[in-house]
Amino acid sequence: MAMGSCGTSGGMAGRRHAAMLGIGTANPTGVLVPQDVFAENLFRVTNSDHLPELKEKLRRICEKSGIERRHFHLTEETLAAHPELFDRELPSLDTRVDMTADAVPKLAQCAAAKAIAEWGRPTADITHLVFSTYSACQAPTADLRLATLLGLRPTVSRTMLSLHGCYGGGRALSLAKELAENNRGARVLVACSEMTLVCFGAPDGGNIVGHALFGDGAGAVVIGAGPFLDGERRPIFEMVSATQTTIPRTEHALGMRVSGGGVDFHLAIQVPTLVGQNVEQCLLDAFRSAIVDDDDGGAAPPPSPCSGNGNGRWNDLFWAVHPGGRPILDNINKVLMLEPEKLAASRHVLREYGNMSGATIVFVLDELRRGRSPLPEWGALLAFGPGITIEAMVLRCPR
Numbered sequence: 001m002a003m004g005s006c007g008t009s010g011g012m013a014g015r016r017h018a019a020m021l022g023i024g025t026a027n028p029t030g031v032l033v034p035q036d037v038f039a040e041n042l043f044r045v046t047n048s049d050h051l052p053e054l055k056e057k058l059r060r061i062c063e064k065s066g067i068e069r070r071h072f073h074l075t076e077e078t079l080a081a082h083p084e085l086f087d088r089e090l091p092s093l094d095t096r097v098d099m100t101a102d103a104v105p106k107l108a109q110c111a112a113a114k115a116i117a118e119w120g121r122p123t124a125d126i127t128h129l130v131f132s133t134y135s136a137c138q139a140p141t142a143d144l145r146l147a148t149l150l151g152l153r154p155t156v157s158r159t160m161l162s163l164h165g166c167y168g169g170g171r172a173l174s175l176a177k178e179l180a181e182n183n184r185g186a187r188v189l190v191a192c193s194e195m196t197l198v199c200f201g202a203p204d205g206g207n208i209v210g211h212a213l214f215g216d217g218a219g220a221v222v223i224g225a226g227p228f229l230d231g232e233r234r235p236i237f238e239m240v241s242a243t244q245t246t247i248p249r250t251e252h253a254l255g256m257r258v259s260g261g262g263v264d265f266h267l268a269i270q271v272p273t274l275v276g277q278n279v280e281q282c283l284l285d286a287f288r289s290a291i292v293d294d295d296d297g298g299a300a301p302p303p304s305p306c307s308g309n310g311n312g313r314w315n316d317l318f319w320a321v322h323p324g325g326r327p328i329l330d331n332i333n334k335v336l337m338l339e340p341e342k343l344a345a346s347r348h349v350l351r352e353y354g355n356m357s358g359a360t361i362v363f364v365l366d367e368l369r370r371g372r373s374p375l376p377e378w379g380a381l382l383a384f385g386p387g388i389t390i391e392a393m394v395l396r397c398p399r
């Protein structure tokens with residue numbers, strides 16, 4: 001690829017790129033578990049104390065996770081009333097489907113209400129809804145329930161993304177960008193709501209890392225392209241270009257599967273390495289596509305960073321990276337030779353909430369725009385999930 005200057009540029013892009021106009025996040029209010037007592041709690045509430053070696057391993061993993069606390073919808077009282085949620089001998093899918101049908105859209109509603117309030121226009125102006133969750137188990141799907149809870153118009157155009165896992169948030173944002181840019185006046189609500197109750201179970205050797213990583217949360221973003229309407233706030237982030245890449249022959253590495261006992265996660269030990277090895281090419285593709293896109297008449301060419309050869313150009317950007325796990329962030333940091341503070345927002349979200357799958361990237365965006373120091377003009381978003389799929393997006397923070 002042509003290596004241009006990595007300097008930033010001023011002015012508005014010529015094309016009407018979609019932009020984020022409101023961002024909201026929410027967590028269940030019920031249970032906040034400090035990570036240093038998580039293993040102890042989990043083994044106690046699931047009657048698993050007869051497995052001390054596994055408990056010790058979970059404790060070791062929790063210590064290395066980079067997580068300090070996580071929010072959960074499931075309370076000890078609910079577990080006591082529903083032993084099927086941790087006793088693998090008992091069928092539990094019905095219970096999980098019933099619980100998620102209500103809880104998942106309600107959590108999304110909390111996040112969406114904040115995003116809509118910040119956006120500044122009436123809820124009736126939402127034209128499209130894109131909902132992503134790994135807890136979609138019935139139809140009509142959770143997007144309809146959310147539309148009803150929010151009082152969206154019956155003509156709202158709904159799309160449900162199911163089991164995309166941790167790249168669901170990136171996919172939903174990317175789809176919303178296309179909808180907003182190709183439908184004049186469209187205002188797209190993205191909602192990602194993730195709850196571990198669909199995969200919660202007694203610890204066994206197979207799912208031990210998932211127990212240490214995942215938490216519950218929802219994120220929502222209102223997206224639109226100009227011209228902007230009365231009352232709409234200034235764009236928070238412009239979404240300049242987006243790419244999706246599947247790393248060949250890595251289907252085995254990361255996955256989810258619905259069984260009688262809920263959703264099982266599979267996380268291969270190689271995931272952080274695979275993401276690290278492939279992420280830079282995805283970024284180069286995303287920036288190349290941003291430059292091509294800008295040839296349409298844009299006045300503000302995006303930077304053209306070049307591969308990590310020590311020139312530090314990736315450090316000219318701000319970074320919204322899905323914190324899939326601490327070693328994933330460490331590997332990205334290393335491969336791109338980023339200054340440590342570049343991934344501070346991702347590490348903060350991992351520390352405070354854990355990995356909330358598809359919703360996590362919205363928390364990172366929210367954390368970034370709340371930061372004390374001004375952001376560079378250009379930035380990159382990265383999210384990963386089963387496939388292994390990498391979503392990359394070039395962002396611009398308007399001046």
Ligand SMILES: CC(C)(COP(=O)(O)OP(=O)(O)OC[C@H]1O[C@@H](n2cnc3c(N)ncnc32)[C@H](O)[C@@H]1OP(=O)(O)O)[C@@H](O)C(=O)NCCC(=O)NCCSC(=O)CC(=O)O
Nearest residue numbers: 061064065165166209267268269271324325326384385386
């Ligand atoms: C589990 C960790 C906190 C461990 O930290 P470290 O790797 O630094 O520490 P370590 O090498 O000493 O490993 C500690 C113990 O964890 C074990 N271990 C590590 N990774 C494992 C894995 N994937 N499966 C099973 N065991 C694993 C090691 O063998 C070791 O066991 P012992 O102590 O017995 O020797 C980390 O590797 C991590 O966060 N991994 C998850 C990364 C990941 O896959 N994220 C994607 C999430 S999914 C996602 O974001 C997308 C989606 O779901 O869609």
